[in-house]
Amino acid sequence: MITKTVRDVTVALQGIQNGMTVMVGGFGLSGIPENAIAELVRLGVKNLTCISNNAGIDDFGLGLLLQKKQINTMIASYVGENALFEQQMISGELKVTLTPQGTLAEKCRAAQMGIPAFYTPAGYGTEVAEGKETREFDGKHYVLETAYKADFALVKAWKGDEAGNLIFRGTSRNFNPLMCGAAQITVAEVEELLPVGALNPNEIHIPGIFVNRIFKGIQFEKRIEQRTVQSK
Amino acid sequence: MITKTVRDVTVALQGIQNGMTVMVGGFGLSGIPENAIAELVRLGVKNLTCISNNAGIDDFGLGLLLQKKQINTMIASYVGENALFEQQMISGELKVTLTPQGTLAEKCRAAQMGIPAFYTPAGYGTEVAEGKETREFDGKHYVLETAYKADFALVKAWKGDEAGNLIFRGTSRNFNPLMCGAAQITVAEVEELLPVGALNPNEIHIPGIFVNRIFKGIQFEKRIEQRTVQSK
Amino acid sequence: MALDKNQIAKRIAQELKSGYYVNLGIGIPTLVSNYVPEDLEVEFQSENGILGMGPFPFVGQEDPDLINAGKQTITALPGASFFDSATSFGMIRGQHIDLTVLGAMEVSEKGDIANWKIPGKLVKGMGGAMDLVASAKNIIVAMMQVNRSGESKLVSHCSLPLTGVACVKRIVTELAVFDIVKEGFLLVERAPGETIETIQNATAGTLIVPDQVPEMRFSL
């Protein structure tokens, strides 16, 4: 078995540099790679292009990188919960490319699976389709979208094994599996890192071949963005 | 919860007619929908177009439909284990479209996921690409392939619940999950049919939304094509 | 009398049929889940990766790994499943979702919808809205018919950047139910007590008024 374990987040992010394109898993604050984001802040790498569905909130998630002005370009589908983001976008410090969420997901999967381009109906007839090829299939209009390219993919899983196999939990799965193998180097942080053989091969969401480095995260705050409850 | 349970295979295949296009799961004889195939033989529907990776063997799997000359057109990647198939192809009774295996898988998934077309490198420069659009992305050549359309998808899973959620086992998974929802009507036969709530939502391979009818198969012979062993 | 948001949601709930998989947008659409008749088999999808979404959790049972597309803590019903975002939008793009309910800033008489961007104001992003409107078989817009400046949101042509083209099938507002037909907005039902004139005045696009326009009925 090919082992992917690295000692800690510092080893896991070796090679990350200014100007790189980094995919970051998670939806809102759920399933974000908290340990890797903290390390990016510590390293102070700049001019990053981040591909992530959201941009965190002011003081958590990718918001921590925005505070330090480490992100140059943000590719996301929704960035609405972040005042810092707003300031930097208005001031022109931050470039933003908004992408429909399903297109964003499929562009990651396309990179992972070696599909260079595909057609999707999302955005046809809107400014998202401007400058892109459109085409009719069976009377319906579609837009040609290409796979993302990235240097690093930073994902978070629930359980993993030393072979890099991953299992996600609940809706914290979201974009994480799709980014595995979609970049040159995929780094997975997990809550539980298990020996090879501990996971049922039938229950693995992402085979280890899509993961280059895996480590056990030392801190998972798992902050809740909208705590909604019902009374008994 | 939306329930998908039907009493038996006869109800499950209601509406299947001569001349329809039917996707059939399985790789070799592993993971084939044995009960649905037996019912197709019993019904005697003719002129079927079958989309399946293989065509069974002479006396099992899709070979049973070939015996009765029920298949008009076969779309597959490999059909090498079947003398009947050979005869019918040579005599011109059976039309055959050979498709690279990965392309076949992705064309099913494209139908399932509402992607009308995608680019793949498989078959570029070969007769598979004849008459198809080809295109260069980043200096590499690709072929445009379109999604399959089918009337029925017949799949086999290990466990399922009444909401149509499916879990496959081992390498009998293969094409089965990709055909779910890729046809107008998806029929799943399972070894174990469980009440809603019995499956862990984190371990479900195919959500019930992709399945229209589910039933517990009454017979699973699960024949082995190449019994290879080592001595202790 | 104009409906309130809950009544709009209640009216939309009448569109549900047994066997429907439903995606509800943020705002009024979310309220629809409160009015599902008990005897209907309906499942709610949230595009961040759950089918079989249940109500909010009880206090103390919130799970950060279990949220909806509005980032709210939720629960999973028996029979639920979790999946990645590509599979989730595959359900949407592949037309496996039977009904999508979402809000809008403008709807045109051709069924175009604008609900993601106001030029000159902060752009938050389209999220999953463009995928939803481009793909859904059946899209109902739930919204107030007039914006805060008193302008009708039912227009001839959208002035705001589009989210999708010729996709809306039905609109439910505080005043009425409209279907998009070839000629424009077909008035299907009036809110209880609302006059055709009030509805006409609140509709900037072409309104088609049939001879008979029944009032909405609420069983609850």
Added chain:
Amino acid sequence: MALDKNQIAKRIAQELKSGYYVNLGIGIPTLVSNYVPEDLEVEFQSENGILGMGPFPFVGQEDPDLINAGKQTITALPGASFFDSATSFGMIRGQHIDLTVLGAMEVSEKGDIANWKIPGKLVKGMGGAMDLVASAKNIIVAMMQVNRSGESKLVSHCSLPLTGVACVKRIVTELAVFDIVKEGFLLVERAPGETIETIQNATAGTLIVPDQVPEMRFSL
């Protein structure tokens, strides 16, 4: 002396490096798994949906739900995973597989390969071969250099229908190891005792013979 099939496999096993994910075709390639040095971390993928494929099962432990792409019963090693065929070919197409070893009927001096169809004979299909050759970073062909009619399978241009274009990197036959370079087949190693002349006679395409052509070495 010409190698037998096991020796060809043994020579190819020398190409394995620690960390390699490997897909082995049917025939001689399958034998490669018998010669993996113990200290190497290597995983075998079978394209029907397993990573971490192990040896054949013991008698009585055959599982119809656990086969390889040759439809043979196999086992799964600790750390293995199962997945669907789209994911499997995603691994291949996405170049996550480090080495593909497969057989061929013909290889051209441009690296074209033909291995799926003989016109006029029964066509069994390409299976996964076209995906593999179109996608793999590193393709090694394992084959006998001369066919049963005594004709060389290393040709200028393939006469058979192609499986893939300009994709083969290296060829190991009973006589030699060749790399595909711009000018043609570069002779890299000779089988023990084989002369340049024998190899030249068995090569129909352009052969490039460097000054020094070492013999293969087998440590076992």
